[in-house]
Structures are given as C-alpha cells and as structure tokens.
Amino acid sequence: MDVAGDPEGPGPPGGDGPPGSARETPSRLSREQLFVLISAGSLNLGSMMSYSILGPFFPKEAEKKKASNTVIGMIFGCYALSQLLASLVFGKYLVHIGAKFMFVAGLFVSGGVTILFGLLDQVPEGPIFIAMCFLVRITDAISFAAGITASFSILAKTFPNNVATVLGSLEIFSGLGLVLGPPLGALLYQSFGYEVPFIFLGCITLLMVPLNMCILPNYESNPGKHSFWKLITLPKVALISFVINSLSACFGFLDPTLSLFVLEKFNLPAGHVGLVFLGLALSYAISSPLFGLLSDKMPHLRKWFLVLGNLITAGCYMLLGPVPVLHIKSQLWLLVLILVINGISAGMSIIPTFPEILNCAYENGFEEGLSTLALVSGLFSAMWSVGAIIGPTLGGFLYEKIGFEWAAAIQGLWALTSGLMMGLFYLLEYSRRKRVKVPNTLGTEEERTALLSDEI
Template sequence: MPVCVQGDGSAGSAQETPRRLSREQLFVLISTASLNLGSMMFYSILGPFFPKEAENKGVSNTVIGMIFGCYALFDLVASLVFGKYLVHIGAKFMFVAGMFVSGGVTILFGVSDQVPEGPMFIAMCFLVRVADAVSFSAAVTASSSVLAKAFPNNVATVMGSLEIFSGLGLVLGPPLGGFLYQSFGYQMPFIFLGCILLLMVPLNMCILPNYESDPGEHSFWKLITLPKVTLIAFVINSLSSCFGFLDPTLSLFVLEKFNLPAGYVGLVFLGLALSYTISSPLFGLLSDKMPHLRKWLLVFGNLITAGCYMLLGPVPVLHIKSQLWLLVLILVINGISTGMSVIPTFPEILGCAYENGFEEGLSTLGLVSGLINAMWSVGAFIGPTLGGFLYEKIGFEWAAAVQGLWALTSGLAMGLFYLLEPSRRKRSKLQNILSTEEERTALLPDEIQP
C-alpha cells in the first residue's frame, strides 16, 4: 500500500509523490496489527463458552451481562485518562506496558474456575476484567495515536486495512476458544492467548517508534461538545452496543434454538467477523479517496445495522421463522454495515477537530483516539448489560429489536445533521462576512483621520 513519506520516515504532504513504506511506518503497522489481533481474540474468545460456564457457577444472565459490560465501563474511564495524558506518559511505554499487563491478567482469568462458585467467582471475574480493560485501553489508545501520526494522509485506509487483523482476531477467537474449551477445558483458551500476548511484548519493545510531542491546550470537553462530534459519538455508542449485545446473548440463543455444540456455536460468529474483516479495507480506501462519501457511509451503515437487528431474531411482529441460515446471513450483512459506519469515524472527528482550531500533533491524536475508545466503551457497557437483562425479561428476538432501534435513531439523527450542514455553513459564512464588514466600517473613520 503506497503512502506519502518524507526522507525521515514521517508522513509528508498530500502533494508529494507516493513512495514505498518507510521502515518506521512498517514497524508501526506490525505493532498495531499484533495488538488488534490479540485484543480482538480476547474480546471474542469468551462468547462461545463463558456464559454457560458462569451459569454452572450460579451466575444469572443479568450478572453475566455485567461481567461482559464492566470491561467497557472501565475502558471508558481509562481511555479518557490515557488519551489526555498520552504525551506525558509516552505512547511507546503506554503501548508496551498495556500489552504486558493484559497478557498476565488473561492467564489469571484462566484459573477463575478454581474459585468457589457464587460471590467469590463473580468478584474474581470482575477484578480480572477490570484489570484487562485498563491495560488494553492504554495499548489501544497509544496505537491509534501512533498510527495516525505515522500516516496522517492515509488514516482511514491504514486503519481499515489493519481491521483485517481485528477481524482475524474475531474470526479466530470464538472457534478457537470453543474448541480449546471442548478439548482441554476452561483454562486452556486463556493460557494460550495470554502467552501469545506476552510473546508480543519484547517484539514491540524493539520495533515500535518512540514519538514525542508537546502537550496540547485543548480538552476532551471542547472536543465532545462540538455538535458533529457529539452525534458521531452517539453513532459509535449505538454500533458498539449492538456488537456488545451479542456477547452474552447470541451463544445462549443459538444453543437453545438450534441445539448446536459449543464448538460449532463459535462458527456462527464467523459470519459477522469475516464480513467485517473483508469489507473494512474497502471502506477505508473509499473514505480516503472520496472524503465526501464518509458521511453517507456512516449514515447508511447505521440504518442497515438497525434493519439487521430487527431481523436477527427475527422480531415476532414480522412473522418470519427463525432459521440458522437466516441468522448467519444477517450477521454477514451486519459485519459489512458495521465496517461501513466505524471506519469513517476517526477521520471525520479528526477533521472536525482541526476545523475548530485543534493543533495538529500527537496531543490531538491522543484526544481523538481516547474519545473514540471511550465512546465505543459506553455502548459496549450498555449493550451486554442491557442485553443480558432484556434477554431474561423479553427474550432474544425483542431484545435484538431494541438494539436495532438505537442504531436507527442514531443513523437518522446523523443523516439529518449532514442534510442541514450546508445551510448551516452558509449562514455561518454569511455572519462572518457581515461581522467583518461591520468591523471595517467601524474602523474606517479612524483610518482616514490624519
């Protein structure tokens, strides 16, 4: 993939002749790819077997949803903190330290089955999930910032391409976790993945560049209160909530509805993961080559996602019989629509920040990266927590429809904003012209005095 680079390896201007990847940029890609793969494997590995294992330990579906959801809650807080203080801590140290801690606590999660059932088991699960959330938040916030720093003119393309590794983690996680659990028991999936993460630590210590920058003057509050950023944050919330909803509910629904063994339940998740993996690079390329399409990719992706969740059960009012092939097809379409919406969010927020006076540099990249991770975490907390509760009360079909309504609302709100944006900009431009004329008129008598 050609990118614009200067002689020192940093990204150059958009007008420079594209050349091959520099060594520094290649190392950034390798580091980010390793993190994406590891983080998504751990994120998805629990789905096929943990809900059933937790039920056997006397944990209710609501609490299972909270165990999934607490990860996102602490990821939210940590993302805001790490995004704000990225420059002070150092992007490389934050990345490597986060990956090291995450590998350790992943292995620790594997011994949770030795803890007595009931409150002690629940407390152990919460503690390990919280520690892993904070550590991965540090690594992901740092990696997104470093990636945008290394590829300022190709952010969406590079991020979309690296989603191949996120998707690969989603693809490998559920079936690998399910089959390791079936073959070797509860501990093996966590020990295997934890060791992989720890092996990645020395690699990234050696190859990840160390970017330095001065602290910025702007804050998360100024960024999130920009109307466009607020609406994009709402979109991110809805998408992550839909994703998170599936973690504690889909495996239980498939087991009950279609009587599949745990190893094959993981294969159902492949429809979502594979389609997201394949489509993300395409949407990243479209976002960079045709920036005017970003907003409509974002809007229509959300609307399609809403339709998918209405059909996932399907919702009873549609009177469509639930079938395994239909469920997999809807997950495939949902993976494509999620990629369509997620990939343009980073360049859209970053562009909006620059338009409103944020300085270009690692400080702003840290704010944007931390904000996106935090907003994703809000939905990822609400999705599993609310999903587990609604699954118990109204069943999977209606619970999925509720998630679809959230995506529908955010998609319509974002579409309305983009439709009204040209007229709003014209009014703003006219007001600036009028105010400039008034200032010139007020200054004119002073200018002609001797």
C-alpha cells in the first residue's frame, strides 16, 4: 500500500493505469495509514451497530405506540432521506469544513442522539412519539452522513491505489456491527428493557470521539472546480448509481419487514430473531475483503462482479418468501441460507462501485485530490441513501398490503433491472471500443503498406 505523503503523488486508484505508472506498494502500513484504518473501523462498527440494533425489537415497540407498519417503514426511511441531503452538502463543502472536524463531529452527535433514542419509550404514544422518532433519526442521519463522507474521502486519500481493498476490508467492521447489533440489542432489550441497548451503544460511540481526535490525520485541500451534476451526468456513473440504489433498497427493505415476518411465520422469540440477521451480515463481512482485493488486483473483474452480484441478489429476493408462484414451502433454514447467499452477492456488487466511479471521474477530467474524493464519497453516500429511503418505505407498505413473499419478489425486480442495465452498458462499451480499434488497426496496416511501397 502507498505511504501517505509520498512526494510523487498518488496515481489513479484501482490499478487501471499503465504498467509503468504504478508505484511499488510497501508490504507494511505506515503509522498514519494504521491510524486512519482504526478511525474508519471504529466509525463503521459503531454506526452499523446503532443502525442495526433497531431491527429485532423496535417495530414491535413502535406498534405498541400506535405506529402502523407504513409509518414504521417511514421512520426507517427518513434516516436515508436526511442522509441523502446531508451527504450532498457535506461532499461539496468537505474541503471548507475539514475532513477531520467533520468526522469527529459526526461521531460525537451520533453518540448523543443514540442515547436520546433510548428515552423515546417515555414519550406519549401516537403523534408525539412518531414525531420524536423522526426528529432523532434525522439528526442521527445527518451526523452519520458527516462521518461517513469524511471517512471515505480520508481513506481514498490515504490509500489511493488500494481503494477497493481498503473499503472491502473495512466492511468487516460494518458487517461485525450488523452482526453484533441485532443479537446484542435483542439480548439487552430482553434483559433490561428498551432504554439500555441505546444508552450502551451511545456511550461506546462517545468514547470513540477522544480516540479519533488524537489519532486521525488532518488533510487540507483546495476546492475543486467540478460539481455533483457533472459527475452524476456521466452515463457510467449514472448507471452505477442506479446499482447502488437497488442494493441499498434491498438491504433497507429487510429492516421493517424481516423481523415481523420471522416472528409471525416461525414464532421465534425476540432474542432469536436477531440471530436470523447473522446470515446476511456475517457473509457480507467475510466476502467483502475478498472482492475488494480482487477488484484492485484485477480491475477487469469489476464489471462481472457488478452484473452477476445484482442478478444473484434478484434471485435471492425471489426465494426469501419464497414467492408463491414457485410453490416452495417457507422454511427457516432456507431463509437463513438465502440471506447468506445474499450477503455474498451484495459484497460482490457493492465493493467495486466506489473505485469504478472514481476511475470514471479521473478519466473524464476530474482533478486528483480531496475535492474529487469528497464529491465521489458524497455521491456514493447520497445514492445509497436514495435506495435506503425507498426500500424501507416501500417495503413496509407492500408488506402491509400483499405480504412479505410478494413484497420481497417485487424488491428483487429492482436488482434484476439494474444488473441487466449494467450488463447491457458494458456490452455496448466493449462493442464501441472494438469498433474504434478496428479502424486504427486498418490505418496502421495501410500506412505500413504505403511506406513499404515507397521504399521499394
């Protein structure tokens, strides 16, 4: 990996440059790189635990407070809407605010509002409870957007030639947070009640603040001349953004629906419901580093990962219920197996998206530096948020109207569409490049023939 602060400057990430342009990567991490990994890992772990802890028991508690399934889905979805808007703002102004300050401030606010979320059971039921849920979730989403946008930018700045590998490796912490959140939350909920899970996680997050203030490096950069609009209007970036939307929506769909489906279908206690989420989170955490490493070492595989990952994800959602037209009996072991496969396919699709967008930006004239990294980070977070808005909101509505089986199948169609569109784009791109190479080859042969004729 590259040593931060190399005077030669970073090359394009992902290894797509010419063979002679890549710098030799030392086998050992520098102190600065190690500190960045610790900081980003602490953010991923804390934020994912706080996010996933709601799954096993919050929908049930919200129902007691007179919130419908659709409203519960909107409570999950408002997090993503707020993150969408905040990511666009933070991505644009990161170089003005400062990456380190944005990271630490986001972590501090996130810990505080997580504690506040644990006090919501003291709020009167009905509109007041619902309004407070929205307010706390929106604040938490803004703080998370600040932290994750700064984190992606700092990581890409520190590891310019190993972006996918580093992001994939850090998904271990995200997956660990998703793994630990539901069972830990369910266990604390069963043992101590509603408040303790949130207070416990909020305090852990706050303890990470002074650590990151001490070890996180401070990067400075000048504002860039490019905008989100120029980035998102690149055809390849637009299609990859749609892929991110679909995958995020698939994840978000499960938040308000899966726990209720498992409770109703298999009559599991709340403490065991959190274990069902392990299949998805654990397989995603284990597979992501592998796909990140392969994406950096063999960039030509990224297109296959993006397409196949989406198609496999679509098949998984058809089988989650399973959809009634397949006439397959719903069984707990089958549900867990499908979640495991879905975690692997999600890692296959998600990890290559960031370096693909970054390479496309560099190929289209975006300058190398923190300003472009901030734009790509903000765009990635924003596009992820778009799917996370639609997934829980639409999922909660469809679950209420047509049941989990059909709702999951409809969700799978989104991943199927994005996978097919991405595959078609790569086929057209390959065909266009092939047509460009043929005239160049003919021209070279004609010139060689002419020169030989002149010599004779």
